[in-house]
Amino acid sequence: MIRVENLVKDYGSLRAVNGINFQVNDGEILGFLGPNGAGKSTTLKMMTTYLAPTSGNVQVDDLNILEHSLEIRRLIGYLPELNPLYVEMNVYDYLQFVASAREITGQAFKKRLGEVVDMCGLRGVIHKYISELSKGYRQRVGLAQAIFHDPKILILDEPSSGLDPNQIVEIRELIKSLGKKKTLIMSSHILQEIELTADRMVIINKGEIVADGTTEELMRSFKGKTVLTLEVKNAHEADVNGIAEAVRTVSVAKIINQNGTLTAQLEYPNTIDPRSEIFDYAVSRRWTILEMSRYRVSLEDVFRTLTVEGGMQNG
Amino acid sequence: MDNIKLIYRKEMDAFFNSPVAYIVLLVFALITSWFFTNTFFLSNQSDLRSLFDVVPLVYLFFVPAITMGLIAREKNSGTMEFLATLPMKDSQIVIGKFLAAVSLIGVGLLFTGMHFITLLFVGTAVDIGAIISGYFGLLLVGSVYTAVGVLGSSITNNQITAFILSFLLIFIFFIMEKILVFVPQFMAAALQFISVDYHLNNISRGVIDSRNLIYFGSLIMFFLIMSTRVLEIRKWR
Structure with a gap:
């Protein structure tokens, strides 16, 4: 279980995240929704230990992001916003690098590589340079990187941004299949994206949570x-x-x-x-x-x- | 340790998979050779002094060119976020990258080995021990400058800025002993002691003293720790 507690992040004088609280239960798919600049990415960056909060905390099971940064990183697979990749590497080398960093080597690497490549549909491009790949394939490489160590928690920051409608559908299917056995948090500024994949959604605006619940709950509670x-x-x-x-x-x-x-x-x-x-x-x-x-x-x-x-x- | 090795391998692959490393190495070899052969036959001495004198000057451009991209590029392309959320410490990232850059400088120095071979053919009574310790000194100075370059690269996400910043910082160390004459008497001794040249000269003479080693070692440590701290600042900014 992940508990976000009174999380605050200031960038200089700008308060990007203003004391948010929410929980993610094990095995849940949580959609993290908000317009651009709402503080979604900042929150996810704190959850993945890339940024430290100005105040507040994120608790993953018994670990917290400040004291157990490395342990938490081991539990999490993370696809950052805009999916940064080493474009000068080929897919195989890149995944091998990721695997080594996750201490998966030798036979275990070969076995897992086969699984991940099949899951993410990378069979045909494994020896291509990432710079040669289309945006959709790059996104798959990013996902492959995130799931390689079979993490308990998967955090995807805008996994479908910049993709064409067909690629969005493909990635959405892929995410759905990945989310079956994992705690999955995905952010988006597109509602349909979240509506179709997530069990629950948290809507954030200007650094504050404005709604938290399932689709039906939100519809019902909203006295429109x-x-x-x-x-x-x-x-x-x-x-x-x-x-x-x-x-x-x-x-x-x-x-x-x-x-x-x-x-x-x-x-x-x-x-x-x-x-x-x-x-x-x-x-x-x-x-x-x-x-x-x-x-x-x-x-x-x-x-x-x-x-x-x-x-x-x-x- | 494994993580350092991993980063090291990644950086080495990146160096040699791009033309930049080859160009930089070639330019290094050409410039050092030019300066060396210009004076070598004039001075008519069986040593590599003219080479050893010029390498620190060439470092001034060569080292920032190697180090500028190490961290700045990762920040610029966003891969720093990927790297920093892998289960490895910032210090391991810094050390791995530092060692890779030092290795590249080592390769650059290997190229100058051809002059050593020339010397063996044309010289008489060559002091091989002094030459080996001279090379060792150059590698140490290169390592200090590389650590400075890593710091320069960690401060910014722009490679050009990183280059200029590293150049300026290295220049301070480079110029320190050369301006001793302009410095008041009471400061001169202290300044001389913290200048790179002073310690390099000791080693180049063939005297490898623990004081000189500690000097170089602590400078390298200082700049690498600073770089790690700078990387950690991003978390709190």
């Missing part, structure tokens, strides 16, 4: 609104505004008048459905309804609202 677009003919603006009084749960967000056609955006809580009352009201006023469409708040909107500046007020 449904937006109903109503397009009507033969109506007056004042009349449309009257909906709010006739149907108490509804509020009118805005009305656009276009050549006698009124488009109104109505809002009401997710928990109720006043559409038939709105319809009845329209009929009683002898409006012609051209369109009535509902827009439910999605997880994407939850994410947007949580991470866009000033979004909380709207939510």
Whole structure:
């Protein structure tokens, strides 16, 4: 189990991470989500002992990052952001270097190399220089490096950034298969990425955690609104505004008048459905309804609202 | 120990898999040969003094050229993050890289061995012992400068900056004894004692004194420890 406790990181006068707390249970796939510059990478860098926290701590089982830095590094496989590789090496030499650093040599290396190469689909490129590889293959090499010592914990910082859609799907499948037996933490600024792979997500913005839970939990806890677009003919603006009084749960967000056609955006809580009352009201006023469409708040909107500046007020 | 060996091997591979090492070595051999042959036949002495005098000067450019990329490049390309999250100590990374650069300087010195062979053919009563200890002294000075270069490379993530920084730091050591005449009397003795030339001259004469060895050893240690500290600072910045 990994426990992040009151973690703070200052870069000079800039507070990149501001006292965050969360837990990752064994075997869990945790999505670490946030817009660019939210403090995701900084947090992961502290968890992998690359950076020391300004205050706070990260506890991995009984070890903590300050006192047991080397022991923790042995437990963790880490794919840093932008996947830095020694491009002047070939894949075999690079993996051999990684393996030696992890004290896997001789027969054990050969055996593990075969497994890793198969897992990451590197069979065809093992003797190629990394500089010759495409971005997708480089990402596989980065993953191979991270999993070579079969770590208990896998930390991937934006594993799919910069890849094309096909490569993203491939890498996602690969990550999913890797995550089956491991504690996996992956960061992303793309929601779908996390939604599809992670058991749980932690959303971070401006160095603080703004949400923590499973997809369903987040959707449920987020008391969003449904937006109903109503397009009507033969109506007056004042009349449309009257909906709010006739149907108490509804509020009118805005009305656009276009050549006698009124488009109104109505809002009401997710928990109720006043559409038939709105319809009845329209009929009683002898409006012609051209369109009535509902827009439910999605997880994407939850994410947007949580991470866009000033979004909380709207939510 | 294994980690030091691992880093050492990686750096050696990197040196010899790129053309830079070959070019730098070639330039080193050419420049030292030029200076050597210019004065060797004029002075008409059966020793390598003219070579040993010029090598520290060539080091001034040669060593920073070798060391500039050692750490700065890893920082610049982001591989430092990969390296520093492997289960190895920063000090092992520094020592491994230092030893690799020293080996490259050793190779450079080997190239100058051709002048030694020339000397054996044309000279008379060659003092082989003095020449061996002279080479040993050059390697020690090269090691000190390399340790300085490692520090220069660890401070920045730009290779050019690292080169200039290392050059300046090495220049301080290089110039120290040469400016003794301008220094007030009471400081001269102290300055002479911390200058590289003074200790190198002792060794070049064929006298390998533990004081000189301790001097070189402690300078190397000092700069390597400083480099390690500089690497560790990144964690806290």
